[in-house]
Amino acid sequence: MAYDVASIRSGFPSLESGWAQFDGPGGTQTPRAVGDAVASVLTGPLSNRGTVGVSEERAEAAVHGFRLAMADFANAHPRGIVHGRSATQLTYDFSHHLSKGWRAGDEVIVTSLDHDSNIRPWVQAAERVGATVRWAEFDPATGELPVEAVTTLIGERTRLIAVTAASNLIGTMPDVAAIAAAAHATGALVWVDGVHAGAHELPDLDALGADFLTCSPYKFLGPHCGVLVSRPELLETIAPDKLLPATQVVPERFEFGTLPYELLAGVTAAVDVLAGLATTAHDGTQTTDAAHSRRTRLQASYEALHEHEERLRLRLEAALGELPGVTLHSRAARRTPTLLLTFAGHEASAVTERLAAGRVLAPSSNFYALEASRRLGLGDAGGLRVGLAPYTDDDDVDRLLAGLAEVLGTPVE
Template sequence: MTYDVGALRAEIPALRSGVAHFDGPGGTQTPARVARAVADALTSPLSIRGHLTPGEANAERHVREFRQAMADLVGGDAAGVVFGRSATQLTYDVAHTLAKDWEPGDEVVVSSLDHDSNIRPWMQAAARAGARVRRADFDPATGELPPSAVGDLLSERTRLVAVTAASNLIGTMPDIAGIARLVHRHPRALLHVDGVHYAAHASVDLARLGADLFVCSPYKFLGPHHGVLVAAPELLEGLRPDKLLPSTDVVPERFELGTLPYEMLAGTTAAVDLLAGLAPDASGGRRDRLRSAFAAIGRHEEGLRGELEAGLAALPGVTVYARAAVRTPTLLLGFDGRDAAEASRFLAARSVHAPAGSFYAVEASRHLGLGDTGGLRVGLSPYTDKDEVARLLEGLADFLRS
């Protein structure tokens, strides 16, 4: 069985509007079964977690199923899955907690390739602790961030390295496993990986990546709006976040403040199950099916990316800033003498949604010479089809002639 993009599109009511969505890096459209899972959770008996009443049991089940679904998605341990309002909030919380043990002279390494949510929290935490921040820069000509760019900055005082597994601006997928090997030569250093863009396009394998802490966001892969942190339970046991006195100290609950939104957890479980159902090979457990599904999604997206890049190469005055050898199907475009925001408005009037900006990857945009303005971001998603790519290319050609 081959990948059936039409079947997936039929699951997503928003696509009936006729808009061609190239805004997946900012958040995917929601399948009906995910919305139904959210609604069903809200309209069934629901209470604070427990075991006495149907409402308590439902809440407990939603939490348990969510943790296992996310563990299957990333190859982690369900006991190390933490819910958060967003990846940004989770990163701030972890930075605040880890920095309690930092001392003046300790060092933190960040990357210019990253979304600001994996730069600023660490810089601010380091400033409070008196730690030094060092920055690994990617090559603006190629978009590459080789392991050596990070490794050259490491020392015995390194306490934390923060790097993205995939740039949300230009798609670059650094060699995280190679970076991890260099980081872990320093026993006091941890590797925090922003997997928000990566998890939307690749099968995540935490053991292979070597990430100590990994964050992602289900709304980038057909789920509800929130964030997830995954780490080894043993690592989380050693962290002491601020919390209320009567709240549990059990991991991972000690990191989750207040009552969880059980409906969001149910929606995330449904999204993971939907992704697993896209596997051409339906045999094996959910983890196996997810690997198969992401392999199929990757082939689909790479095929469309090839068509898109060939079409862009034929258009005069277009610069493509996504150039890394290994990258997601996310392209950043610039136009000679034309404003990217103008291109976005032109396309929107033709029901093609490709937004313009730096998308919080402000350091990356500046390093590319684009300032804070950025460019036109075109992101392919599992539900993008050939007709939409053709509409985008036609719209860009009309824009350049206008």
């Protein structure tokens, strides 16, 4: 089935604002179905989880539905799905949990390609116990993080490797599976930041070889929260500090306090929207094929999404190559449709402001990928980031290119 972007866009009330949104890497727009799911749970009968009365049952159903949805999304077990306030919070929490077993002389590997949320928690945890941090550097000329840049650092004392599945700054997608295989050969754990990747490539915990995978639903049409995906048997070996009455059951032992049931319902709805991208009818509704699992429908949707985004990316890059003074820093052979741009004679932030005057949103920053921005020679300022999303269409691209051409002093043909 063809990718019907017009029908998909009809499910996003925010797009009626008239803005062309290229800020998806920082958080996508939210479809009506997700907002409806949040409102329904929040305003209906609701109390703490249990089996007595409809309010307890609805809370229980929200949690159960969330774990099933995210398990389908990441090809994992529902008992391996942990909710958190954000991916950053989950990474900090688990850096404390895991580093309890680290000792002086142990080693942790981080990469300069990563968002700081997959660097600083591990660096700080290593500092607390006297462990050594080893840095894997990406090539700023190509944007690539070669497998050997990581694997040559692995030794007998390596305890954990933290690596991104896709750079939120320049889109580079390292060969995580190869890195994970080398890590596991020495008994090291692999923590994968899948926050940016999950919006463009359907994650698969086993195929990645990840021991832990984080993602953020608000990057793929959902509400603001974070999710950790792991194997239940691995989570069983980890003992967090917790309140005495709190359960020891996995994954609940890692979820402190009352869960936000309405957000969990929103995540489930977002996964269902994603699963329907390839089955969206012309009136904006979704047709569900009961003969296919949600995971199968997600795979079909992501294949269609990839084709849609790849076509727009190639068109965009070709046009950018005709504009004067534009440097494209997103160069890796395998990458997401996320472009980092700088401009000769123009500050990126100034270009962002000029585009915004025409209701085109393309933010400028280092986007918390501080080490990557510095390694690219862009300092802490970073560049202008253009991110494609499921609702991006050709008109959006036209408006972006026209705005850039105007700013850079080039007439639009």
